[in-house]
Amino acid sequence: MNTSPAARNNPAATSAPTSANSAVAATATAIVNIASLVTNDPSLGDGTPLGLIQDAAVVIEGDRVVWVGESSEAPGTDNRVDAGGRAVIPGFVDSHSHLVFAGDRTAEFNARMSGRPYEAGGIRTTVAATRAATDAELSANVARHMYEALRQGTTTFETKSGYGLTVEDEARALRIAGEHTDEVTYLGAHIVSPDYADDPAGYVDLVTGPMLDACAPYARWVDVFCEKGAFDGDQARAVLTAGQAKGLQARVHANQLSYGPGVQLAVELDAASADHCTHLTDADVDALAHSSTVATLLPGAEFSTRAPWPDARRLLDAGVTVALSTDCNPGSSFTSSMPFCIALAVRDMRMTPDEALWSATAGGAAALRRTDVGRLTPGARADLTLLDAPSHVHLAYRPGVPLVTEVWRKGLRTI
Numbered sequence: 001m002n003t004s005p006a007a008r009n010n011p012a013a014t015s016a017p018t019s020a021n022s023a024v025a026a027t028a029t030a031i032v033n034i035a036s037l038v039t040n041d042p043s044l045g046d047g048t049p050l051g052l053i054q055d056a057a058v059v060i061e062g063d064r065v066v067w068v069g070e071s072s073e074a075p076g077t078d079n080r081v082d083a084g085g086r087a088v089i090p091g092f093v094d095s096h097s098h099l100v101f102a103g104d105r106t107a108e109f110n111a112r113m114s115g116r117p118y119e120a121g122g123i124r125t126t127v128a129a130t131r132a133a134t135d136a137e138l139s140a141n142v143a144r145h146m147y148e149a150l151r152q153g154t155t156t157f158e159t160k161s162g163y164g165l166t167v168e169d170e171a172r173a174l175r176i177a178g179e180h181t182d183e184v185t186y187l188g189a190h191i192v193s194p195d196y197a198d199d200p201a202g203y204v205d206l207v208t209g210p211m212l213d214a215c216a217p218y219a220r221w222v223d224v225f226c227e228k229g230a231f232d233g234d235q236a237r238a239v240l241t242a243g244q245a246k247g248l249q250a251r252v253h254a255n256q257l258s259y260g261p262g263v264q265l266a267v268e269l270d271a272a273s274a275d276h277c278t279h280l281t282d283a284d285v286d287a288l289a290h291s292s293t294v295a296t297l298l299p300g301a302e303f304s305t306r307a308p309w310p311d312a313r314r315l316l317d318a319g320v321t322v323a324l325s326t327d328c329n330p331g332s333s334f335t336s337s338m339p340f341c342i343a344l345a346v347r348d349m350r351m352t353p354d355e356a357l358w359s360a361t362a363g364g365a366a367a368l369r370r371t372d373v374g375r376l377t378p379g380a381r382a383d384l385t386l387l388d389a390p391s392h393v394h395l396a397y398r399p400g401v402p403l404v405t406e407v408w409r410k411g412l413r414t415i
């Protein structure tokens with residue numbers, strides 16, 4: 001492990017060209033006087049998965065990071081930003097949200113918190129409101145929630161369709177999502193459309209046929225809610241393989257409310273991510289551990305439905321790659337806050353603060369099969385967050401406190 005400053009700054013010893021000061025343009029921007037910098041490169045800094053560098057600096061050129069290292073060794077640049085002893089972390093990568101929706105489900109949440117259990121059918125309420133909304137209303141809602149997330153440090157967002165459930169409404173949702181992010185997921189198979197209540201097989205034919213044809217041009221991913229009351233294993237397989245045949249990559253809502261075939265299916269089809277993973281057998285955990293499928297945990301959903309927590313410790317100890325995400329949606333997890341999810345993961349899912357931070361950044365990137373985000377190393381996108389704290393540990397140590405004070409996205413300060 002290259003832990004000494006000399007090793008860190010020797011290009012022969014590390015792939016990161018941190019000593020190439022002469023290659024840094026004077027017009028670059030150096031953020032200096034960072035108390036602790038999370039790079040997510042274990043070859044840097046303290047040699048842990050977070051690659052923590054103390055008394056650090058980051059140099060940005062255009063939309064990219066070009067240098068990281070100790071503040072005293074930062075190359076000369078025209079622009080210098082003093083971090084004032086704050087911590088800097090990669091921007092959060094929220095790999096699971098449902099932001100193309102309209103309507104309000106406050107009453108449902110209020111009732112559930114008064115003792116009524118969550119049922120997947122609550123989605124129908126949002127479907128009706130979403131169908132009735134204009135394009136402008138839907139787009140404004142996406143923008144509002146993405147800005148809300150950005151203010152809390154999220155710089156990469158995935159979002160899904162799934163509240164239209166007709167050919168036209170699903171394609172519209174994806175087109176609108178694509179105005180705001182590149183990570184767009186086709187979730188026509190969220191629930192069986194109410195229009196097909198008596199013909200679920202007919203709805204699967206629609207989702208894998210004309211709806212897919214209309215939606216595939218707007219999406220990178222295909223997803224399915226594999227769950228009792230939604231789609232069984234065979235139906236989920238049909239949805240995912242049809243999407244893959246159209247060039248979409250798979251991700252799966254798996255094992256959220258009960259044990260089931262979702263995780264095994266995700267692994268079998270090399271899905272990028274199995275999301276939720278709340279009810280897992282030992283065989284499910286073993287399958288994930290021997291796959292390239294990330295387990296994406298969504299503690300906002302368990303919080304908002306008073307459901308049992310997924311056991312992150314069990315997954316991590318088995319060697320599974322774990323991501324944390326918000327699942328931001330109006331029914332079962334109406335939070336856009338990655339810091340809140342980190343705090344829950346540490347308090348209730350037995351993750352360490354370091355693991356939770358990694359999962360909310362590099363883990364999310366892995367769940368989107370991205371290498372350009374979720375880390376702060378030369379060549380990575382300059383997406384970073386300054387915390388009003390000396391360390392990322394404060395995100396769990398000080399739950400609910402608005403610690404995010406600056407957010408840089410693609411090399412520009414946006415918050």
Ligand SMILES: [Zn+2]
Pocket residue numbers: 096097098253327
């Ligand atoms: Zn979801």
